[in-house]
Amino acid sequence: MSAEIRVLLVDDDALVRSGLRLMLGGAPDIEVVGEAADGSEVLPLVAQCAPDVVLMDIRMPTLDGLAATEQLRARPDAPEVLVLTTFHTDEHVLRALRAGAAGFVLKHTPPPEIVAAVRRVAAGEPVLSPAVTRQLMAQVAGGGARPRAAEAQARLAALADREREVAVAVGRGRSNAEIAAELFMSVPTVKTNVSRILAKLGLNNRVQIALLVHDAEELG
Amino acid sequence: MSAEIRVLLVDDDALVRSGLRLMLGGAPDIEVVGEAADGSEVLPLVAQCAPDVVLMDIRMPTLDGLAATEQLRARPDAPEVLVLTTFHTDEHVLRALRAGAAGFVLKHTPPPEIVAAVRRVAAGEPVLSPAVTRQLMAQVAGGGARPRAAEAQARLAALADREREVAVAVGRGRSNAEIAAELFMSVPTVKTNVSRILAKLGLNNRVQIALLVHDAEELG
DNA sequence: CGCACTCCGCTACTTAGGTCACCGCCCCCG
DNA sequence: CGGGGGCGGTGACCTAAGTAGCGGAGTGCG
Numbered sequence: 001m002s003a004e005i006r007v008l009l010v011d012d013d014a015l016v017r018s019g020l021r022l023m024l025g026g027a028p029d030i031e032v033v034g035e036a037a038d039g040s041e042v043l044p045l046v047a048q049c050a051p052d053v054v055l056m057d058i059r060m061p062t063l064d065g066l067a068a069t070e071q072l073r074a075r076p077d078a079p080e081v082l083v084l085t086t087f088h089t090d091e092h093v094l095r096a097l098r099a100g101a102a103g104f105v106l107k108h109t110p111p112p113e114i115v116a117a118v119r120r121v122a123a124g125e126p127v128l129s130p131a132v133t134r135q136l137m138a139q140v141a142g143g144g145a146r147p148r149a150a151e152a153q154a155r156l157a158a159l160a161d162r163e164r165e166v167a168v169a170v171g172r173g174r175s176n177a178e179i180a181a182e183l184f185m186s187v188p189t190v191k192t193n194v195s196r197i198l199a200k201l202g203l204n205n206r207v208q209i210a211l212l213v214h215d216a217e218e219l220g
Numbered sequence: 221m222s223a224e225i226r227v228l229l230v231d232d233d234a235l236v237r238s239g240l241r242l243m244l245g246g247a248p249d250i251e252v253v254g255e256a257a258d259g260s261e262v263l264p265l266v267a268q269c270a271p272d273v274v275l276m277d278i279r280m281p282t283l284d285g286l287a288a289t290e291q292l293r294a295r296p297d298a299p300e301v302l303v304l305t306t307f308h309t310d311e312h313v314l315r316a317l318r319a320g321a322a323g324f325v326l327k328h329t330p331p332p333e334i335v336a337a338v339r340r341v342a343a344g345e346p347v348l349s350p351a352v353t354r355q356l357m358a359q360v361a362g363g364g365a366r367p368r369a370a371e372a373q374a375r376l377a378a379l380a381d382r383e384r385e386v387a388v389a390v391g392r393g394r395s396n397a398e399i400a401a402e403l404f405m406s407v408p409t410v411k412t413n414v415s416r417i418l419a420k421l422g423l424n425n426r427v428q429i430a431l432l433v434h435d436a437e438e439l440g
Numbered sequence: 441c442g443c444a445c446t447c448c449g450c451t452a453c454t455t456a457g458g459t460c461a462c463c464g465c466c467c468c469c470g
Numbered sequence: 471c472g473g474g475g476g477c478g479g480t481g482a483c484c485t486a487a488g489t490a491g492c493g494g495a496g497t498g499c500g
Contacts, residue, residue, distance in 0.1 A: 094360060094361070097357045097360055097361040098360075098361040100361075120350075125350045126350055126353040126354045126357055127353075128348075128353055128357075130340075130345045130346055133346040133347075133348055133353070134346045136356050136357070136360060137317045137346055137348075137356070139360055140314055140317055140318075140356060140359055140360065141314075141317040141318045141320075170427065171431075173423075173424070173425065173427040173428035173431055174427075175424065175425060203393075204393070204395065205393065205395060206427055207390065207393045207394075207426055207427050207430045208393035210427045210430055210431060211391075211393055211430060211431075211434060214431060214434055
């Protein structure tokens with residue numbers, strides 16, 4: 001934990017880069033080991049400079065920061081990526097996190113906090129600006145999927161073993177004939193099972209079974 | 221922004237409460253205006269003390285902190301809730317955020333940060349412990365639903381307007397007759413539409429349409 | 441033992457789903 | 471202007487899905 005934190009700056013604006021360089025230069029434990037003005041330069045530069053943290057802008061000419069992050073994080077022992085940008089649409093945030101960014105900080109954040117963010121990311125901690133945190137919270141809170149999923153699982157639990165197998169197959173979009181083959185029973189038997197499932201769950205047709213199964217499987 | 225921050229402590233452990241009281245008492249801008257040992261005491265106490273922030277434990281005897289938060293946040297101009305707990309399963313975190321908690325902080329957090337968290341929550345900022353942030357990030361990033369959803373939407377875009385309407389109805393589990401009624405067309409027409417959809421999307425039966433539509437709708 | 445019950449399977453029948461062939465419409469392009 | 475080509479609609483036809491009813495195997499219980 002005593003070595004310096006090696007940082008690579010990626011931003012198409014030279015002014016922003018020099019500003020960051022200044023801001024980070026003030027910290028004795030941080031060293032800026034390189035700069036890139038476009039996402040396409042990132043991969044080679046990372047190989048060359050071996051940074052611990054990449055400070056990544058999103059909006060850049062040929063290859064944007066999100067794509068660059070995706071490429072970067074796809075390879076083994078990649079450095080941590082701290083996205084630093086002005087834009088934070090849901091799209092951007094989600095893609096960044098999905099790509100494996102360790103943090104997402106807005107540019108208008110006061111300098112000392114940006115420095116702190118770099119340190120935290122280097123230490124393996126996640127860092128999000130409050131506005132981004134709020135988005136994330138809204139995202140998971142809003143996605144009312146969970147209660148549905150839980151309830152769906154509960155309802156499916158009421159089925160007999162064989163019935164559940166059939167239900168799952170229906171949920172995969174299989175026809176009765178396919179299910180019969182898969183589960184080694186006759187087509188008529190599949191039908192009876194489907195009927196029983198419908199009755200037990202109070203549904204009208206196999207599509208509703210499929211949707212229910214699908215819900216139940218959402219995030220197991 | 222100059223008034224004191226009025227805080228209500230909710231924790232079944234008297235020791236924890238006195239610890240928090242001590243910790244928050246040190247801050248000149250914070251005043252502890254009440255304590256509760258169980259979720260069931262929260263609502264009346266809030267009415268009485270009018271706190272700005274409720275520091276809420278989860279695990280409590282009769283009514284747990286999550287349920288209490290749900291009740292509390294359901295009413296108008298409720299105070300902000302900062303969940304302060306040792307446990308942070310996905311379940312807990314999600315329920316808390318869904319219930320409208322403004323923050324989720326772990327008890328092993330160093331005291332100064334807890335104090336800071338109270339201030340931020342009072343100011344309307346969200347606050348999450350790093351571990352919780354990480355969970356949230358994993359949640360949204362991991363929910364590999366997105367690529368599927370995006371692709372599903374793309375495929376659905378290939379359909380004509382009327383066809384898409386039918387597809388959506390199929391996705392709701394409707395029968396052809398129901399769809400006909402809803403969309404003011406004859407049953408045969410619904411069927412042709414379904415057929416056309418199947419052909420365009422390369423599917424075999426309506427269940428698969430339903431699943432595709434369902435996927436496409438996942439987090440719009 | 442005999443009873444009730446649930447699970448699992450089958451047959452025989454009805455209804456909903458899906459395919460085909462065809463039509464009118466509108467718009468765009470040669 | 472005249473003919474594709476996508477779109478929206480219909481009816482006849484066939485196959486798959488769903489219903490009703492029955493029987494046997496296993497379980498649990500008085």
